[in-house]
Amino acid sequence: xxxxxRCAGFGGQGxxxxxxxxxxxxxxxxxxxxxxxxxxxxxxGGTANCSVIVADCDIAAPTVEEPDVVLIMNGPSLDxxxxxxxxGGWIFYNTSLxxxxxxxxxxxxxxxxxxxxxxxxxSSRSANMVMLGAFVAKLRTIELDxxxxxxxxxxxxxxxxxxxxxxxxxxxxxxxLAE
Amino acid sequence: MxxxxxxxxxxxxxxxxxxxxxxxxxxxxAYYGYPITPQNELTAYMSRRMLEEGRIFIxxxxxxxAINMCYGTAAVGERxxxxxxxxxxxxxxxxxxxxxSASLPVFFVNVNRGGPGLGNIAPAQSDYFQSTRGGGxxxxxxxxxxxxxxxxxxxxxxxxxxxxxxxxxxxxxxxxGILGQMMEPLVLHEYKPLPDLxxxxxxxxxxxxxxxxxxxxxxxxxxxxxxxxxxxxxxxxEEITKNETxxxxxxxDDADIVLVAYxxxxxxxxxxxxxxxxxxxxxxxxxxxxxxxxxxDPLSKLADRVEHMxxxxxxxxxxxxxxxxxxxxxxxxHLHGRTAGGIPGQADIVEHLQKALDSKSDEIVRNF
Numbered sequence: 001x002x003x004x005x006r007c008a009g010f011g012g013q014g015x016x017x018x019x020x021x022x023x024x025x026x027x028x029x030x031x032x033x034x035x036x037x038x039x040x041x042x043x044x045g046g047t048a049n050c051s052v053i054v055a056d057c058d059i060a061a062p063t064v065e066e067p068d069v070v071l072i073m074n075g076p077s078l079d080x081x082x083x084x085x086x087x088g089g090w091i092f093y094n095t096s097l098x099x100x101x102x103x104x105x106x107x108x109x110x111x112x113x114x115x116x117x118x119x120x121x122x123s124s125r126s127a128n129m130v131m132l133g134a135f136v137a138k139l140r141t142i143e144l145d146x147x148x149x150x151x152x153x154x155x156x157x158x159x160x161x162x163x164x165x166x167x168x169x170x171x172x173x174x175x176x177l178a179e
Numbered sequence: 180m181x182x183x184x185x186x187x188x189x190x191x192x193x194x195x196x197x198x199x200x201x202x203x204x205x206x207x208x209a210y211y212g213y214p215i216t217p218q219n220e221l222t223a224y225m226s227r228r229m230l231e232e233g234r235i236f237i238x239x240x241x242x243x244x245a246i247n248m249c250y251g252t253a254a255v256g257e258r259x260x261x262x263x264x265x266x267x268x269x270x271x272x273x274x275x276x277x278x279x280s281a282s283l284p285v286f287f288v289n290v291n292r293g294g295p296g297l298g299n300i301a302p303a304q305s306d307y308f309q310s311t312r313g314g315g316x317x318x319x320x321x322x323x324x325x326x327x328x329x330x331x332x333x334x335x336x337x338x339x340x341x342x343x344x345x346x347x348x349x350x351x352x353x354x355x356g357i358l359g360q361m362m363e364p365l366v367l368h369e370y371k372p373l374p375d376l377x378x379x380x381x382x383x384x385x386x387x388x389x390x391x392x393x394x395x396x397x398x399x400x401x402x403x404x405x406x407x408x409x410x411x412x413x414x415x416x417e418e419i420t421k422n423e424t425x426x427x428x429x430x431x432d433d434a435d436i437v438l439v440a441y442x443x444x445x446x447x448x449x450x451x452x453x454x455x456x457x458x459x460x461x462x463x464x465x466x467x468x469x470x471x472x473x474x475x476d477p478l479s480k481l482a483d484r485v486e487h488m489x490x491x492x493x494x495x496x497x498x499x500x501x502x503x504x505x506x507x508x509x510x511x512x513h514l515h516g517r518t519a520g521g522i523p524g525q526a527d528i529v530e531h532l533q534k535a536l537d538s539k540s541d542e543i544v545r546n547f
Binding site: 020023024033037039060061063065 | 189191216217360361362364446447449450453522524525526
């Protein structure tokens with residue numbers, strides 16, 4: 001199994017954190033993984049994306065040309081990455097900020113009202129966690145439990161308990177969408 | 180990460196940071212650097228870790244300042260390093276030339292970006308010539324490692340310090356922006372120095388009150404003296420070529436065509452190799468690990484039994500020249516080169532392999 005994932009949205013939505021959490025969880029689960037962020041002159045509000053590969057064997061190319069899964073947090077990212085998804089792959093997208101339908105008919109689509117659900121949980125800043133929760137519950141690339149018990153603590157070290165609890169709730173709410 | 184470094188355990192780390200931690204573990208006592216993308220995380224990491232360890236970190240006034248501080252620190256026998264990216268490395272070349280002439284051990288890192296000129300910040304391997312030909316003025320070489328993943332960035336940083344001490348010369352890692360920026364699991368091996376590293380006691384500068392004065396210089400005006408210095412370096416380089424050449428071969432036994440690639444490119448080439456084999460082509464992979472000394476002899480042996488080679492590099496034929504020099508006219512050496520941030524696609528390489536196999540006897544297939 002090799003799954004290539006791209007997370008995309010605007011700067012400030014926690015796109016890189018989503019990728020790091022997937023990669024860290026994969027490592028904890030003894031899978032092979034590699035994470036690569038778009039880097040350089042980025043700013044809050046600009047576009048941001050990163051790619052993660054999770055596999056049960058050695059990962060050769062670390063580059064992701066044709067992702068199996070995209071986690072899309074805003075409209076410009078859907079425009080940019082919709083066509084890159086492998087036929088038969090998955091598009092998870094944030095309907096809170098994207099008001100159009102996916103045009104492709106050869107991929108699976110999963111809609112997540114990430115910002116609205118995050119708002120209900122306590123803060124729209126956790127929209128990335130809602131999306132991540134839906135993705136792991138639907139595809140089981142990594143386990144929700146790993147995220148909740150290991151990865152959040154390791155990758156968000158130093159955040160207040162209030163923020164951590166918000167993220168855990170948002171992850172669980174996201175996961176419940178896919179159950 | 181900084182409170183407690185879990186030595187011996189598997190961690191998820193960025194390539195740039197892995198090199199920093201390896202340097203700390205290997206006993207690097209001073210880091211000097213000036214910021215530049217895409218290696219900034221290395222400088223940032225050292226700014227924290229070196230102070231935690233009570234060692235020296237200086238963000239210098241320029242790249243030239245950094246390399247010359249290395250010159251001084253190495254002259255008193257302490258391990259030190261600098262790091263930069265392409266334009267910054269060009270500025271350091273004068274200092275590296277002096278360090279090579281004075282036979283001092285310094286380790287440095289170039290996380291290659293697109294050039295020439297100020298270029299861009301995207302991944303590239305276009306500093307291959309600069310790295311493998313010495314880089315500055317004069318007849319000298321630098322030992323160059325070309326790691327392919329985050330674990331190797333860590334391991335070869337440690338080895339880089341050791342071989343610098345072993346041969347008293349500059350050594351370096353040539354990485355690209357992908358390797359610097361990517362995160363992968365790696366095991367933070369405990370540092371174990373190479374056995375029999377020579378003592379520095381007889382050449383390092385010390386307190387003049389307790390030690391006889393010594394002169395470290397790269398200026399030797401008398402011709403026989405300077406020529407002899409060059410010959411001494413040359414003989415050292417011959418020994419290094421014999422002892423330190425590293426490479427990896429994958430599935431070359433039955434191959435009709437062999438991909439030659441290093442660093443990030445070797446990984447993309449490997450994916451292409453696997454796809455091409457599924458499509459029925461007999462493809463192997465040859466990965467130089469040291470770029471200088473270049474693994475010319477094993478490549479030459481491979482050329483005795485393989486009709487085609489395809490060099491894949493993030494530059495326009497720089498390593499291709501070395502492969503041609505190594506293999507002479509024994510085999511056809513094709514080229515797939517991208518540059519300035521262009522990354523070869525797996526499918527493009529597979530297509531190129533087929534074109535190379537189908538080529539006429541005197542035809543070299545190039546993608547540009």
